[in-house]
Structures are given as structure tokens and as C-alpha cells.
Amino acid sequence: MARSVLVTGGNRGIGLAIARAFAEQGDRVAVTHRGSGAPEGLLGVQCDVTDADAVDRAFGEVEEAQGPVEVLVSNAGITRDGLLMRMKEADFTDVLDANLTAAYRVSKRAAAKMVRARSGRIVFVSSVVGLLGSAGQTNYAASKAGLVGLARSIARELGSRGITANVVAPGFVETDMTAALPEKRQQEILGQVPLGRYASAEEIAGVVRFLAGDAAGYITGAVVPVDGGLGMGH
Ligand code: NDP
Numbered sequence: 001m002a003r004s005v006l007v008t009g010g011n012r013g014i015g016l017a018i019a020r021a022f023a024e025q026g027d028r029v030a031v032t033h034r035g036s037g038a039p040e041g042l043l044g045v046q047c048d049v050t051d052a053d054a055v056d057r058a059f060g061e062v063e064e065a066q067g068p069v070e071v072l073v074s075n076a077g078i079t080r081d082g083l084l085m086r087m088k089e090a091d092f093t094d095v096l097d098a099n100l101t102a103a104y105r106v107s108k109r110a111a112a113k114m115v116r117a118r119s120g121r122i123v124f125v126s127s128v129v130g131l132l133g134s135a136g137q138t139n140y141a142a143s144k145a146g147l148v149g150l151a152r153s154i155a156r157e158l159g160s161r162g163i164t165a166n167v168v169a170p171g172f173v174e175t176d177m178t179a180a181l182p183e184k185r186q187q188e189i190l191g192q193v194p195l196g197r198y199a200s201a202e203e204i205a206g207v208v209r210f211l212a213g214d215a216a217g218y219i220t221g222a223v224v225p226v227d228g229g230l231g232m233g234h
Contacts, residue, residue: 002026002027002028003027003028003070003071004027004028004030004062004066004067004068004069004070004071005019005022005027005028005029005030005069005070005071005072005073005212006029006030006031006032006045006058006059006062006069006071006072006073006106006110007019007022007029007030007031007032007073007075008031008032008047008049008073008074008075008076008102008106009031009032009049009075009076009077010029010030010031010032010033010038010042010073010075011031011032011033011034011036011037011038011039011044012036013175013201014075014125014170014173014175014201014204014205015031015073015075015076015125016031016039016201017200017201017202017204017205018073018075018125018201018204018205018208018209019031019042020042020205021202021205021206021208021209022071022209022212023041023042025209027071028043028066028067029041029042029043030042030043030044030045030061030062030065030066030069031043031044031045032044032045032046032047032049032058032076033045033046033047034046034047034048043062043065043066045058045061045062046058049076049098049102049105049106050097050098050101050102052105055102055105055106055109056109059106059109059110063113068113068114068116068117069110069113069114069120070114070117070119070120070121071120071121071122071123071212072106072107072110072120072121072122072123073122073123073125073208073212074102074103074106074107074122074123074124074125074147075125076098076099076102077098077099077125077143077144078094078095078098078099079095079137079140080094080095080139080140081136081137081140082136083135083136084138087138087139091139092138092139092142095139095140095143096139096142096143096146098143099140099143099144099146099147100142100143100146100147100150103124103147103150104150107122107124107150107154107165110122111154111158111163114158114161114163115158115161115163118161118162119161119162119163120158120161120162120163120164121163121164121211121212122151122154122163122164122165122166123165123166123167123168123208123211123212124147124150124151124165124166124167124168125167125168125170125204125208126144126145126147126148126167126168126169126170126223127140127141127144127169127170127171128169128170128171128225128227128230128231128234129141129144130142130143130144130145130146130147130148130169131145131148131169131223131225131231131234132230132231132234144169147167148167148223150165151165151166151167151221151223152165152221155220155221156221159220164211164216164217164219164220165220165221166211166216166219166220166221166222166223166224167222167223167224168204168207168208168211168224168226169223169224169225169226169227169231170199170204170226170227171193171198171199171225171226171227171228171230171231172189172193172198172199172227172228172230173198173199173200173201173204174198174199174200174201175201178198192230193227193228193229193230194228194229194230194232195228195229196228197228198228199226199227199228203226204226207224207226211224
């Protein structure tokens with residue numbers, strides 16, 4: 001049955017691949033954007049996820065257009081890399097706000113309606129870096145690790161209401177970001193990935209769609225790595 005899906009940061013990158021994966025199977029899909037608009041076939045709602053009022057307004061628009069959100073994918077995220085000793089406090093708190101506090105904002109807003117419906121699916125896009133750590137990314141890794149605690153607590157709080165909360169932890173994904181890395185760095189990264197290649201955004205999207213689907217009805221509080229084996233054992 002077609003459902004109402006919202007993907008934050010679904011206007012481009014991995015979020016767009018996720019949004020398209022749901023749209024392909026006939027779901028009604030909305031994506032947040034910060035002024036770029038939404039690609040063809042998707043409902044665009046303007047929203048900066050660091051702004052609680054904007055989040056509330058965006059959910060209102062989605063509810064009006066396609067019904068209460070039944071599947072929430074919290075995907076929007078930023079990096080502001082730097083070594084700990086040089087990292088400004090704002091670089092730490094801004095990343096936490098966009099990647100973790102925003103995930104709390106959107107899941108809280110979605111949960112209100114999901115509880116009433118006694119069903120719902122929430123998927124958080126984390127990163128292998130949240131499990132392994134990464135030099136130069138204390139802020140980003142902390143935010144991505146925080147999503148695991150957030151998801152597992154939601155899984156416990158709302159499991160009895162038919163709501164699941166899971167985490168997808170991608171490794172390196174073929175994006176503009178990875179393409180821009182120097183050849184030497186790319187080879188170093190790929191040397192640590194058992195599958196010896198980057199993921200495509202579609203390979204992340206497929207797992208998110210699975211976790212939101214009927215076949216994953218008994219999966220909650222899980223952290224699913226989609227990392228070519230990079231984080232094995234964590
Ligand atoms: P991109 O940089 O390509 O896209 C980021 C998305 O997040 C954009 O849609 C952007 O919107 C949105 N966004 C950022 N900040 C905000 C905000 N404050 N409010 C609303 N939207 C915001 O990233 P990717 O597609 O590569 O990454 C998507 C997710 O996957 C992120 O959470 C990232 O941490 C995670 N990830 C990515 C990996 C990779 O290799 N690329 C690996 C592991 C995890 P806008 O267009 O307006 O800027």
C-alpha cells in the first residue's frame with residue numbers, strides 16, 4: 001500500500017536516491033530542501049532542520065498534501081572537519097545540531113502522529129565513522145554515534161505502538177565528495193574496504209527502503225552497516 005514518506009535532505013545526494021527508491025514503488029514522497037526545490041515527482045518542502053518551527057511547518061505541509069508521515073528518513077547531515085585541538089566550539093555544536101538534534105526534532109514531530117496511528121517507521125542515516133571514529137571528525141563521529149542511542153531509545157519507547165526505529169551506517173559512498181578526493185587518498189580508503197569499491201547511493205537507498213518495508217517488520221533498534229565490510233565487528 002502506498003505510504004506517506006518524508007526524507008530530510010532528499011533534494012540531492014544519498015537522500016535523493018532514498019526518495020526515488022520509495023517513489024519507484026509508488027509511495028507518496030516528500031523531501032526537505034533549503035531553497036533548491038525538489039526534483040520532478042517529489043513533493044518539496046522548504047525546511048532547515050536546525051529550526052524547530054520550520055520543521056513543524058514542513059510536517060504540516062506534508063500532512064496536508066500527502067497525509068501524516070508514515071515513514072520518516074532522517075538523512076540530512078553536514079561535516080565540518082578539523083582536528084580536535086583546532087576545532088572551534090561552533091564547529092562542534094553546529095554539526096551536532098544539524099546531524100543529531102535535528103534527528104530528535106524530526107522524529108519527535110513524526111512520532112506524535114505515528115503513535116496515534118499505532119504504526120510507523122523511522123530510519124536514521126548514520127555513518128561507519130560513528131562506530132569506528134575518524135581522526136579529524138570528532139564532531140561528525142559523535143553526532144553519528146549519537147543517532148544509535150537515539151534510535152535504540154525510540155525503539156524501546158515506541159515499540160509497543162508498532163513503531164520501529166533503525167539506523168543505516170553507510171561507509172564511503174560514490175558522491176561528488178569522494179570523487180574530489182586525491183587519487184592517493186582514494187586508494188588508501190579502498191584498500192581498507194573488503195569489497196574494494198565505494199557504495200552507490202542506490203545501495204544505501206535499497207537498505208533504507210527494506211527497513212521501512214513489510215519484510216523488516218520485526219527489525220527495530222538495529223544498526224545496519226552498508227559499508228563493503230569496512231566496519232566489520234563494530
Ligand atoms: P550531501 O552533502 O550530498 O547532501 C546533504 C543533504 O543534507 C542535502 O540535501 C542538504 O540540503 C541537507 N542538509 C544539510 N544540512 C541541512 C539542514 N540544516 N537542514 C536541511 N537540510 C540539510 O550529503 P550525502 O548525500 O553524501 O549524505 C547524506 C547523509 O548520509 C548525511 O547524513 C551523511 O552524513 C551520510 N553519509 C554520507 C556518506 C558519504 O560517503 N557521502 C557516508 C556515510 C554517511 P541542501 O541541498 O539544502 O544543502
